[in-house]
Amino acid sequence: MGPDYPFGEWLRAHTLNAQGVEHLIRAWTQPGFGADPDQLSLLFVLHYIACSGNETTVGTFERNSDTAGGAQESRFVGGSQRVPLELAKRLGRRVALRAPVTRIAHVDGGVRVHTRRGVVKARRVIVAAPPKQVLGIDFAPGLPAGRRALLQQLQMGRLMKCDAVYDKPFWRDQGLTGFGISDNGAVRAAFDNHVADTGHGVLLAFVGGSTWAQYGTRSLAERRAAVLQGFASMFGEKALRPIEYAEHDWTRERWTGGGPTAIYAPGVMTTHGHHIRTPFRRIHWAGTETSTYWTGYMDGAVRSGERAAAEVLEKR
Ligand SMILES: Cc1cc2nc3c(=O)[nH]c(=O)nc-3n(C[C@H](O)[C@H](O)[C@H](O)COP(=O)(O)OP(=O)(O)OC[C@H]3O[C@@H](n4cnc5c(N)ncnc54)[C@H](O)[C@@H]3O)c2cc1C
CATH class of the missing domain: 3.50.50.60 (FAD/NAD(P)-binding domain)
Incomplete structure (x- = not known):
């Protein structure tokens, strides 16, 4: 074969x-x-x-x-x-x-x-x-x-990005990078998505494949709760209290159809x-x-x- x-x-x-x-x-x-x-x-x-x-x-x-x-390694400023x-x-x-x-x-x-x-x-x-x-x-x-x-x-x-915004990148105070992987829940891969000039902290979850099938189809409130829980299991309880939460689902994009x-x-x-x-x-x-x-x-x-x-x- x-x-x-x-x-x-x-x-x-x-x-x-x-x-x-x-x-x-x-x-x-x-x-x-x-x-x-x-x-x-x-x-x-x-x-x-x-x-x-x-x-x-x-x-x-x-x-x-x-x-x-x-x-x-690199990100685009802006x-x-x-x-x-x-x-x-x-x-x-x-x-x-x-x-x-x-x-x-x-x-x-x-x-x-x-x-x-x-x-x-x-x-x-x-x-x-x-x-x-x-x-x-x-x-x-x-x-x-x-x-x-x-x-x-x-x-x-099938992929979406879910971002939680915090007053500051609190995980860094504990010596954590903001990167994490998990074998369960809505957050299987997380990254520090900190934007340099705002001082705020941002945690980003990629929700893809079968995890998208499980969570991408739920209500926004349910998914938000599951994503924050995923961040909390990696970086602590503070992750449950973002000042903002935003997400984007590429499967809904008419002109790409996914990603x-x-x-x-x-x-x-x-x-x-x-x-x-x-x-x-x-x-x-x-x-x-x-x-x-x-x-x-x-x-x-x-x-x-x-x-x-x-x-x-x-x-x-
Ligand atoms: C969540 C996510 C995270 C990603 N992260 C990264 C990353 O960190 N680094 C990286 O390098 N890549 C990343 N990618 C992948 C990257 O976005 C793609 O590889 C790249 O955009 C592909 O470029 P493209 O020009 O081939 O297609 P696209 O960027 O999809 O562009 C295709 C264009 O064709 C247009 N189009 C479609 N149909 C028609 C039509 N009938 N007539 C005219 N125009 C049409 C669409 O509007 C679109 O503008 C990511 C993608 C996603 C979804």
């Missing part, structure tokens, strides 16, 4: 204290994929880890999961949305907002891209929408069967995965899922745009 079978199955077959290790790994897959080990193909997880590097540094589990020296906002500023009027693409048709020597705000003619087009959203576009001629099958079988992860990325269930990668970057006539594909480094991350999204742009330039 090749490695395109459930990651959870592999974990249980190859680890001592399999149950404990699976709990531990779930605290990585739920925030990292919005999924549990049994929903993920082992081959996909290996690919994801191998992608956590670059042209000169090999990808490792540590680079993917660690804070110091790993993917969680939030990561500054990246697209700054880029949009430079592009000016070429950025069309509130213009979802509904149809892409090949015409003589080019493409016509239909949006709610009009039609754009171009020689080539790069589509960077997440897989499920691509399926919502009417392509003429229709997409090849292999690509359609891939898009149909890729699922978005942090699309996931491959067992069997999908070996059957259809090779279609992920193959251009279809004058249509090229970008988006983090198409990247060979840091797929699933913003870095991968940027790299995919550079690769697709190079493809287009080569064809001119």
